[in-house]
Amino acid sequence: MDFAFSSEQDMLRTAAREYLAERHPLTGLPAIIDGEPGWQPESWQPLADLGWTDDELTLLDQVVLFEETGAALLPAPLFSTVALALPAVRGDEELRAAVASGDLKLSLAWAESGRPQGIADTGLATTADADGRVTGRKILVPDAAWTDELVVTVAGPQLRLVRTADATVTPVSTSDRSRRLYEVEFDSAPSRALGDGSVLAEMESRAFVLAAAEALGVGRRALEDGIAHASTREQFGRVIGTYQGVSHQLVDSYASLELARSLTYWAAWALAEGDDQAAVAVAAAKTAAAEAAVNACERVIQVHGGVGMTWEHILHRLYKRAQWLEAFGASGRALRGRIADAVLG
Incomplete structure (x- = not known):
């Protein structure tokens, strides 16, 4: 069996990297995300025109x-629309077409205060009455203010689609300004049914795989920065990359990221093919990739002598995204528990 990427996927990688470098360089990121609304709405349509919001893209x-948008810390509701919400509207051709054309931006509202934060967790306090009116409060909703509609998990479980304008959206102060989070209040908000909760487990798995891919991009970008710095910065008459205390940290980060990359590709393949090991693969990929990204950022900050945490440097922004990805949906400890349960029974 050939596990190599197709020529079309290689072209997608190259085209995405070139487009993001030209249109969304990291050097211009702070001015965008530290201001309001935190992104450039006019950048959305070109992403759709490139086919990035099209459900015809396979998981791989x-x-x-x-992986490329993660490296660019792309400030746009692409993760919330494609990784989180798109699987919920797959059965509605009109909604799928609207997302693909760029006419519809989405996010998923699933987390509730005082309850487990996994997408597939049940026992929800948010409800929908007989008329489909949604009442409840969701927390930590990615990009909510940037969207047109929200996919909401409600008791049942069910999935409902609510216009963002029919909810009260309040920003939450977080460290990662490139992925803004919101509290969303629903007070008898009208909605339309999207289906029951049978797709939630698959939605969570797909989101974890794409979060792992983002983490790979974040870690890769941090490592590239560290290698460039270690190759040019001199101390005591030598390039600092020649010191083992520096080079070994970078090599360890590279090895961890490559292992996580293999796990992520395995998870994507296993989930797409319905393999029996998909659940284990997804948990392993998300854990390994997020932790590798966090560790890479921390090591590269050390290689920079701490300057990476200054406000002007991009490293602290990569680090904050890596930390968000590590916490997203389930902790590494919780995911290791899933792996242990699956392996040990």
């Missing part, structure tokens, strides 16, 4: 894409 295609 999306992994290739999100």
